[in-house]
Amino acid sequence: MLYLSQVLGRPILDLDGERVAVLKDVIVRLGEEDHPPVAGFVARYRRRDFYLPRWRIAQFAENGVRLNSDKLDLSPFMRRDGEVMLARDVLDKQLIDVDGKRVVRVNDVQIIEADDWRVTGADVSLTGLWRRLAPAFMRSGRPVEVIDWADVGYLATDAATVQLKSSRGKLTRLHPVEIARLAEAFSYQHGAEIVESLDDETAAETLEEMAAERQAQILGDMDEERAADILEHMSPDEAADVLLDLPEDKAEDLLNRMEDEEQSEVAELLPYADDTAGGLMTTEFVTLPRELTVGEALARLREMAETPNMIYYLYVVAGEGSWNLTGVIALRSLILADQSAPLERVMRTGIQVAHANDDATEVAQKISEYNLLALPVVDELGDILGIVTVDDAMELLLPKGWRQRLPRLLS
Amino acid sequence: MANERDVRGVGRRLLRRSAQGVRRTVARRPRLVGYLAVIGPGVITAAAGNDAGGIATFASVGADYGYKLLWVLIPLTISLAIVQEMCARMGAVTGKGLSDLIRERFGVRWTTFVMLALLIANGGVTISEFVGIAAALELLRVPRFVSVPVAAVAIWWLVVKGTYQRVERVFLAMSLVFLAYVVSAFLAHPPWATVLAETVRPHFELTPVFLFSLVAVIGTTISPYMQVFIQSSVVEKGVRAENYRLTKIDVWLGTVLAILIVFFIVISTAATLNVHGEHIESAQQAARALRPLAGPYAEVLFAIGLFGASMLAAGVLPLATAYSISEAFGFEKGVSSSFREAPIFLGVFTFLVVLGASVAMMPGLSLINVLLVTQVINGVLLPIILIVVLKLVNDRELMGSHVNGPIYNVAAWVTTIIVSALSVLVILSSLFPRLFSSSR
Numbered sequence: 001m002l003y004l005s006q007v008l009g010r011p012i013l014d015l016d017g018e019r020v021a022v023l024k025d026v027i028v029r030l031g032e033e034d035h036p037p038v039a040g041f042v043a044r045y046r047r048r049d050f051y052l053p054r055w056r057i058a059q060f061a062e063n064g065v066r067l068n069s070d071k072l073d074l075s076p077f078m079r080r081d082g083e084v085m086l087a088r089d090v091l092d093k094q095l096i097d098v099d100g101k102r103v104v105r106v107n108d109v110q111i112i113e114a115d116d117w118r119v120t121g122a123d124v125s126l127t128g129l130w131r132r133l134a135p136a137f138m139r140s141g142r143p144v145e146v147i148d149w150a151d152v153g154y155l156a157t158d159a160a161t162v163q164l165k166s167s168r169g170k171l172t173r174l175h176p177v178e179i180a181r182l183a184e185a186f187s188y189q190h191g192a193e194i195v196e197s198l199d200d201e202t203a204a205e206t207l208e209e210m211a212a213e214r215q216a217q218i219l220g221d222m223d224e225e226r227a228a229d230i231l232e233h234m235s236p237d238e239a240a241d242v243l244l245d246l247p248e249d250k251a252e253d254l255l256n257r258m259e260d261e262e263q264s265e266v267a268e269l270l271p272y273a274d275d276t277a278g279g280l281m282t283t284e285f286v287t288l289p290r291e292l293t294v295g296e297a298l299a300r301l302r303e304m305a306e307t308p309n310m311i312y313y314l315y316v317v318a319g320e321g322s323w324n325l326t327g328v329i330a331l332r333s334l335i336l337a338d339q340s341a342p343l344e345r346v347m348r349t350g351i352q353v354a355h356a357n358d359d360a361t362e363v364a365q366k367i368s369e370y371n372l373l374a375l376p377v378v379d380e381l382g383d384i385l386g387i388v389t390v391d392d393a394m395e396l397l398l399p400k401g402w403r404q405r406l407p408r409l410l411s
Numbered sequence: 412m413a414n415e416r417d418v419r420g421v422g423r424r425l426l427r428r429s430a431q432g433v434r435r436t437v438a439r440r441p442r443l444v445g446y447l448a449v450i451g452p453g454v455i456t457a458a459a460g461n462d463a464g465g466i467a468t469f470a471s472v473g474a475d476y477g478y479k480l481l482w483v484l485i486p487l488t489i490s491l492a493i494v495q496e497m498c499a500r501m502g503a504v505t506g507k508g509l510s511d512l513i514r515e516r517f518g519v520r521w522t523t524f525v526m527l528a529l530l531i532a533n534g535g536v537t538i539s540e541f542v543g544i545a546a547a548l549e550l551l552r553v554p555r556f557v558s559v560p561v562a563a564v565a566i567w568w569l570v571v572k573g574t575y576q577r578v579e580r581v582f583l584a585m586s587l588v589f590l591a592y593v594v595s596a597f598l599a600h601p602p603w604a605t606v607l608a609e610t611v612r613p614h615f616e617l618t619p620v621f622l623f624s625l626v627a628v629i630g631t632t633i634s635p636y637m638q639v640f641i642q643s644s645v646v647e648k649g650v651r652a653e654n655y656r657l658t659k660i661d662v663w664l665g666t667v668l669a670i671l672i673v674f675f676i677v678i679s680t681a682a683t684l685n686v687h688g689e690h691i692e693s694a695q696q697a698a699r700a701l702r703p704l705a706g707p708y709a710e711v712l713f714a715i716g717l718f719g720a721s722m723l724a725a726g727v728l729p730l731a732t733a734y735s736i737s738e739a740f741g742f743e744k745g746v747s748s749s750f751r752e753a754p755i756f757l758g759v760f761t762f763l764v765v766l767g768a769s770v771a772m773m774p775g776l777s778l779i780n781v782l783l784v785t786q787v788i789n790g791v792l793l794p795i796i797l798i799v800v801l802k803l804v805n806d807r808e809l810m811g812s813h814v815n816g817p818i819y820n821v822a823a824w825v826t827t828i829i830v831s832a833l834s835v836l837v838i839l840s841s842l843f844p845r846l847f848s849s850s851r
Contacts, residue, residue, distance in 0.1 A: 093515060214649065
């Protein structure tokens with residue numbers, strides 16, 4: 001087993017044991033494998049960097065590298081796609097440890113010889129730090145905390161071409177809330193890269209968990225088609241909020257690229273100001289005409305192609321195709337009620353509603369006061385426009401917690 | 412088919428109406444708020460530079476040298492703004508903190524060296540803040556054996572319990588009292604012609620005392636922690652290369668405002684203390700500069716300002732240091748973590764608070780001297796940070812087209828070289844006390 005820090009700067013010897021250059025970097029080829037193989041070395045000779053392919057190396061050990069010939073082929077070094085230079089791109093950089101759900105800094109890289117030389121892990125321990133700081137005799141042989149390379153979900157390197165191909169799959173093992181928290185620990189460029197590497201659905205859910213300005217930044221910088229795809233997967237109220245945070249031209253462009261149905265849902269929410277019930281509401285909810293029976297209503301719910309997140313309250317409207325809100329049924333009552341009973345008999349009337357221009361905080365307070373999961377928003381005619389859900393209301397009521405990162409001096 | 416329409420189609424009938432609405436709504440968004448949100452870090456960081464050490468340094472400079480050191484303020488403004496601007500720019504372009512960049516670009520050894528320098532410099536400043544707390548409360552007849560431990564425990568508790576941010580504003584408001592210096596300077600009727608002349612006429616003495624004062628002035632103005640601060644708050648604010656121009660204005664504005672206050676502190680102390688040949692030994696004397704404005708209440712006014720400014724920085728500095736070090740070495744961080752989860756982060760924070768409080772309580776300590784010495788330490792360590800910052804900001808791979816221009820670079824390097832030279836001179840003169848006095 002080798003550590004990168006031990007081999008960097010070591011001599012490269014030819015067949016006769018003559019020192020021909022110094023080892024400057026180790027090149028690794030990233031792919032689908034859990035432990036990527038060493039593909040070659042960067043050798044430094046007379047202030048210039050040269051490439052040594054793997055097959056030219058006879059021996060790779062703590063005291064250096066030995067070539068399998070006495071000729072040194074001086075081909076200048078050029079980075080190729082999918083290649084990572086361990087010293088330059090990995091050492092001292094941050095990465096996501098999917099297993100530990102955290103962002104760590106690489107103090108050293110572990111290389112193990114199995115069938116070939118392979119990168120097996122990232123050393124993130126204090127011992128790893130000490131190994132690079134202290135003279136050799138003061139180093140301890142203590143076992144170290146190594147993150148298995150198979151658990152590396154994202155590598156925050158500046159070399160754009162080397163993103164881990166398999167990172168998408170690894171990151172999606174995490175909950176979107178966790179991905180969002182981890183992405184926010186990086187610089188905005190890396191955070192955006194993380195979101196972009198996810199599939200549309202996960203990217204949308206992850207963005208929803210991030211701060212509003214950050215969502216807008218990430219989507220604003222992204223390829224427009226991709227951004228529109230992600231917006232379609234976001235809940236309409238969140239998507240509308242993001243669009244409102246973007247510059248006008250950009251927002252319009254993204255909106256126009258969205259599919260008709262999602263576009264209309266989002267577009268409807270755009271005219272409302274942020275701090276009103278309209279700005280807080282979502283258009284994803286279920287309405288049922290009052291003439292249905294309980295059994296028919298349940299059957300409809302099952303048939304629905306896409307069920308909104310919020311189906312604990314079902315809103316009863318005056319008739320098929322109407323939006324006039326007449327009552328509400330909790331999903332629980334619907335399940336427990338007699339199958340043949342008409343909805344009108346089971347529903348509750350005289351319910352709490354909000355109007356689109358009501359103050360958002362007051363609406364949120366109402367939700368918490370009446371212990372509701374959602375509050376319908378209606379227009380002057382009593383037609384339902386949308387609902388404000390309890391999670392959005394909570395965000396408004398909870399004080400902003402202490403920031404995890406470096407505190408602002410004054411806020 | 413019908414139910415699908417029921418479920419999700421609410422927006423459809425409104426499509427036409429609202430599609431027109433988009434342009435209108437988006438345009439209606441108040442852009443000004445966006446601009447104001449970007450303004451901030453520069454002004455705030457520069458204002459925070461006027462802490463206990465800053466007040467003490469400039470008050471004693473005013474008392475000892477009268478108006479003779481006013482000329483330093485103009486080059487100092489330029490240097491401070493340039494240094495702060497470079498860090499703000501790095502934050503905007505890279506989205507990373509200063510210690511992040513140092514670690515990623517220079518590796519472990521350099522990082523250790525720079526972090527050690529930062530720890531010492533910030534440790535010194537933290538001590539000076541606790542000394543400021545002690546001095547402020549002694550003016551109000553509270554002995555330091557009571558005030559300092561209480562303040563230290565309170566700060567530690569507030570920060571770890573996460574409620575410090577709320578109290579912060581109170582301290583900030585208290586430190587605004589120092590604006591009183593501006594009024595006081597006018598009421599003291601200084602000889603304005605002399606003031607203006609000294610502002611543009613350089614004056615230099617090659618004596619240990621003079622060098623000491625000069626380095627203290629530089630050290631308290633361009634403190635290493637301010638560079639770390641501004642870069643982090645620019646990153647935290649989400650400022651980016653595209654909207655960076657406003658931050659640049661913010662940095663310059665903040666610097667000019669901060670130095671302007673310093674200008675009036677020097678004038679008011681020069682006009683009230685220097686004319687009587689008084690040397691500042693205690694906070695009582697320093698407070699006298701506010702007499703033209705506050706009369707008998709000068710001491711109370713001074714105490715309030717000093718207490719607010721010191722409490723503010725005494726909480727933020729140890730915390731920021733702990734963050735920087737944890738960030739650079741990849742230790743677990745965050746005030747909400749427990750000692751078991753983040754031993755080094757909380758350890759550094761606690762160590763600095765305890766260190767600051769213990770030194771400030773040492774019996775027989777001249778508070779003003781401690782304040783000055785810690786600023787000199789700051790000044791001596793400043794070149795290390797400056798060199799690192801200059802190397803980073805000129806790294807094309809990191810900054811792309813946002814590297815320094817040639818004029819900027821010259822100004823920044825001149826600052827660095829002068830500060831380094833002065834630091835070397837101060838170290839030499841303290842090692843060999845007779846080096847310069849004989850040449851006089």
